[in-house]
Amino acid sequence: MRVNKKYILLLAISLIGAIAFQQCVEPFTPEIKKYSNLLVIDGTLTDELGKQVITVSRTSSYNDDEYIAENGCTITVMDDQGNIYPYVGKGNGKYEAEFYRGDLEYGRAYMLRVISNDGEVFESNYETLMPAPRIDSVTAVYGSKVTVELPDGLNGYQFFVNASDPSGNTRYYRWSMEETWEYRAPYRVSYMWNGTLHDFSFADDRSRCWKTAEIPGIYTGTTRNFSKNVLRNIKLNYVSTLTERLKWRYSLLVREYALSVEAYEFWSGLEEQTQETGGLYESQPYMVKGNITCMSNPNEAVLGFFSASGVTKKRIFVDPPPEDVNDLECPGDTISIFNPLLSYPESSYPVYLFEEKGSGIMVTAERRCFDCLERDGTNIEPDFWKD
Structure with a gap:
């Protein structure tokens, strides 16, 4: 849960109301010092075996979007049967633990304990793992x-999710997403x-690569006010033709999590506060309270929520849209007496070139236009990929 300016704002209980009555509109940056340097704990324990991650960071000031990792913490998860699962620091505020068969059972309750590097002790409520x-x-x-x-519109794909639980056990949902796209070196x-x-x-194929990234944002839903436990056409992310991802x-x-009432109230409140609005002061920010408390100092505020939830997944593929999609721009640089190879400094090595249609004329460009790995992807096709 990276804390940005919007998230800092939602933590304020109120803003200075007199601003709304000022007759002159001037640039204004609210000072919210009270909510700087707070501990932020982000973790969901799922029913998946293997590595699971807890992230710990500090809030930055309103004027600074910097991510401040909190390293050096002691982190454990405990269940209601007395089992303790320690996490190991991996740097950049991330902590990992390995879970094996028998560790994660539906109906069992789990809680999180974090001892920060300044010695403060934070604990969550117990959360019951539900499928x-x-x-x-x-x-x-x-x-x-x-x-x-x-205002004239932006073309792209809008993604939706449909969910239901005939058993009636789940009324509260959250979704997270991971995107993967193919791209090529021209x-x-x-x-x-x-x-x-x-x-x-x-030595290997550098013309075709894939890149995977987590999609930011919060997406929740509930059927508590519906006669049927069914959700249809819940909006997820939107991908436009202005990005090369659709080329x-x-x-x-899509990952689906089953939430408790408390977890839903936290995530839906955070979703509401972080959605874009027409103006900064159109809605009154408020504190979204989590389930984590500082046990060593009850007056110490802490942000975040520890959840225990089953997770299910579904993947979708889309083909390129019928209209043009933005792609990497690769203007060629022709080698000639006016632009000889000897003019390229050592800092630009290696310089890659191709021959222009058998003419004997050599052309160069940025390395990423020849080598798709230069754009932080992989040329190993994912196991799940379908052409």
Whole structure:
């Protein structure tokens, strides 16, 4: 749970109301010093075996979006049968624990304890691990989305989730998402210059890569006011043609969590406060209270929520849209007497080149235009990928 400016604002119990009555509109930056340097604990214990992660950080000031990792903590999860599961620090505020068969049981309650590096002790309430119902379906609709910045509309895919629980055990839901997209390098390298010109090709395929990223945002839903335990066409993320992610092939993995009432109130409150509004002061920010308390100092505020939840997953693929999609720009740089290879400094090595349509004319460009790994992806096709 990275804490940004909007999240800092929602923690304030109230803002200075007199601002609304000022006749002159002037730039204003609220000072919310009270909510700086607070501990932020983010963790969901799921029913998945293997590594699980707890993240601990500190809030920055309103004027600073910096992520402040809290390293050096002692973190354990305990269940209601007296078992203790220690977490190991991995740097950047992340802590990992390995869970095995028999550690995670439905109906068993778990709680989190964090001892910060200044010695304060924080504990969550006990949360009961519940199974999550299967996701009915994930769908995608291509169309135009109107925004304040683009009143004429922006084309792209809107994703939706459909969920239900015939057993009636789950009334409160949260979804998180992970996206994977294929991208390509537009040029194939034929030569390489590093002070000497060589025939050259990569030992492996660098023309086609994949990249995976978590999608930010909070998505919740509930059926508590419905006669049937069914949710239909709940909006998830939107991917526009302004990004290269839709150029070749795109996949979305949706995870569904079963929440307790308390967990739902926390996440839905946070979702409401972090949604975009027409103006900063249109809605009154308020403190979204979690289930974690500082046991060593009850007056010490702490942010976050520890959940125990089953998780189910469903993946969807979409093909490139019918309209043009933004792609990596790779203008070529022709080698000539006016632009000789000898003019390229050593700091630019290796310089990759290709021959322009058998003409003998060599052209170079940025390395990422030849080598897709230069764009932080992988050229190993994911196991789940479907062409």
